[in-house]
Amino acid sequence: MSMLIYTGLVYVLLSIYIKTTEGALSCVEHSDCPVGSACLLPGFGTAKQPASKKCYPCSCADLNQCYFQGGLHGKVIQCNCSGSGFTGCNCETNIDDCASSPCLYRGTCNDGINYYNCTCLPGFRGENCEIALRGCDDLQPEDRVNGEYVIYNSQDKPYKVYCEFHASYGYTFILKKNAGKADLNRLRSYYTEVLVRHLRSNGHQYDTTMEQISTYSSLNISIQYNANIDYKTPINSATWGSYLYVGFLPISIAASKSTQGYRANGNDFTFSNCDSNPNSYLALFVNHNNNDPNGKYKKCCYKPLMRFWIEDAANQAPNYIPCNYFYQFEMHMGGCGGYAINGYNTLDDIVGAALGFRFDI
Numbered sequence: 001m002s003m004l005i006y007t008g009l010v011y012v013l014l015s016i017y018i019k020t021t022e023g024a025l026s027c028v029e030h031s032d033c034p035v036g037s038a039c040l041l042p043g044f045g046t047a048k049q050p051a052s053k054k055c056y057p058c059s060c061a062d063l064n065q066c067y068f069q070g071g072l073h074g075k076v077i078q079c080n081c082s083g084s085g086f087t088g089c090n091c092e093t094n095i096d097d098c099a100s101s102p103c104l105y106r107g108t109c110n111d112g113i114n115y116y117n118c119t120c121l122p123g124f125r126g127e128n129c130e131i132a133l134r135g136c137d138d139l140q141p142e143d144r145v146n147g148e149y150v151i152y153n154s155q156d157k158p159y160k161v162y163c164e165f166h167a168s169y170g171y172t173f174i175l176k177k178n179a180g181k182a183d184l185n186r187l188r189s190y191y192t193e194v195l196v197r198h199l200r201s202n203g204h205q206y207d208t209t210m211e212q213i214s215t216y217s218s219l220n221i222s223i224q225y226n227a228n229i230d231y232k233t234p235i236n237s238a239t240w241g242s243y244l245y246v247g248f249l250p251i252s253i254a255a256s257k258s259t260q261g262y263r264a265n266g267n268d269f270t271f272s273n274c275d276s277n278p279n280s281y282l283a284l285f286v287n288h289n290n291n292d293p294n295g296k297y298k299k300c301c302y303k304p305l306m307r308f309w310i311e312d313a314a315n316q317a318p319n320y321i322p323c324n325y326f327y328q329f330e331m332h333m334g335g336c337g338g339y340a341i342n343g344y345n346t347l348d349d350i351v352g353a354a355l356g357f358r359f360d361i
Contacts, residue, residue, distance in 0.1 A: 024054035030063040038066035040077070061092045085114025104129045105156075123150040123158055132156060135187050136163035136172045137359045144170075144361070146319050153183045161187075162321045164356070171195050171356035173325045176286055179244055184223050188357035191220040194246060195356030196282070197317055198310060198342075199326045201349045206314035207356075210282075211263040212248060213270055222247035223355070232279045236330050236341070239294045240285035244327065244355055247281050254278035261305065261333065264313035271305050277335030284327035284353055293330075293341050302346045303338030306331055310350065326352030 025032075027039035033055035041053050058066035060079035069076040081091040098109035103118035107129030110117050120129035125140070132152040133139065139149070144165045150158050159178035164171045172187045188194075193211045200206070212219050222231060224245040231247040232254070248254075248262055255278035261270035329352065330341045342350040 024056060027053050027055050038063040038077075040066060040068065042068065059090050061086060061090050065091050083114070085112075102128050105132065123152050134183070135359060136161065136165070136170055137189075137361050139163065141361075148175075148322070153181055154186075157181055162325055164319050164321070165361065169358060169360050171358055173197070173321055173354050173356055174244075176324055176327055177288070179225060179286055179327075180242060182225070184225060184357070187359065188223075189360050190358040192217070193358065194221055194223065195358060196246075196309070196353050197321070197326075197356060198314070198353045199323065199351040201351055205317040205320050206310070207317045208264050208309045208314050209266075210246070210309065213259075213261050213263050213268045215259065216249060216253070217263075219249070222250070223357075228281070228283075231281055232332070234281065234283035234285075234330050235296050235332065235339070236283070236285060236294045239291055240287040240328065240330075241289075241291075242286045244284040245281060246283070246355065249278075249280040251278040254280040260337065262309065264309040265315065267313055269305055269308040269313075271303070271334060271337040273335045273337065275335035279332035279334055279337070279339075281332055282353075283330045283332075284355055285329065287328050293328075293344070296339065297341050297344045301339040303333075303336075305333055306338040306340035307346060310347075321354060323351070325354045327354065329353045 027033050030039045033039050036057060036059070037055040038058035039053050040056050041051055056077055058077050060066045062084065065079045065081060065084060066077055067080050069078045079089065079091045081087055084091055085095050087093050087095050094113060096111055097114070097116040098111045101109065102116065103109045105124045106121055107124065108119040110119060118127065118129050123133045125131050125133065133149065134151060136149065146164050147162070148160055149163050150160055152158055159181035160175040162173040174182050193209055196208045196210050197205055211217065212221065224247070226242040228234065228245045228247060230250040231245065232251060234243060234245070237243065249260055254260060254273070255276050257273055257276050259270050260273050260280060261268065328342055332339045340347050342352055
């Protein structure tokens with residue numbers, strides 16, 4: 001209130017000062033005028049006597065907003081706030097550009113002068129936080145740094161992943177407790193290979209790129225959550241609960257006495273399915289309750305095939321991911337290929353495995 005009284009007093013004093021002088025003071029710029037007055041052009045004048053700019057009292061917050069009401073021949077000076085981001089008699093009040101709540105998905109709106117910007121929650125981007133991150137490949141090039149991110153599934157539910165970037169591609173790893181929220185097919189652009197990263201008891205991590213053996217190289221590798229449609233059910237599904245399923249040959253092919261197996265880092269590792277048992281999978285279990293495995297591991301069948309992908313074909317990972325991305329796993333091949341779970345028998349030094357979904361960037 002005191003500021004308005006002061007402004008009005010200055011305006012009155014300026015009016016008296018200018019009116020008591022011989023006409024209004026001549027000027028070229030606002031800075032040529034006394035404080036609180038604006039340099040304005042009052043009228044067109046005539047061809048012989050063109051109008052000149054003069055100082056007139058003006059209480060607008062910005063002198064560039066001062067104008068004569070009714071055009072150049074008007075006598076009353078008012079303030080034109082149009083496009084300034086301000087309102088009020090003297091254009092003194094900043095308009096709240098956040099009043100319309102433009103930031104989506106609970107983004108925070110930050111009001112400026114004639115503009116706003118949004119601070120987005122993790123997993124969203126865009127001018128109005130309107131773009132939900134659905135995968136690591138949605139990150140902008142300048143934001144592609146190896147690390148954990150929150151992304152959103154098709155139901156807009158958040159879940160945490162680890163994004164690992166390489167020159168023209170990358171891998172997405174799903175946090176173990178979030179496996180059920182992921183849109184699995186959205187996370188990968190390669191359907192004929194997966195990256196399996198395993199963690200050893202010494203803390204080292206190793207990578208194996210796994211594919212179908214050369215004979216079946218045109219077949220996709222099936223990845224399912226807590227399901228194994230067209231494939232054999234994992235032995236520990238009842239004991240360890242939900243799982244990520246990596247299926248190699250479907251039952252329609254695996255249920256035969258033929259050469260089967262997997263390809264690891266470019267090398268075929270095979271066996272002859274002696275009894276047509278259609279197991280051909282690697283299952284990664286969440287095992288929330290840390291239950292002991294089914295007793296089958298005590299009976300059989302730790303064949304060399306169960307460890308070839310770990311020993312003979314493993315490359316040290318270029319980047320380590322947190323340990324809560326590693327799952328307990330069960331591998332089963334055949335009839336005669338072998339059966340194994342990590343942490344037991346010849347796999348007693350293996351803590352777990354993480355699944356990397358490859359995407360292009």
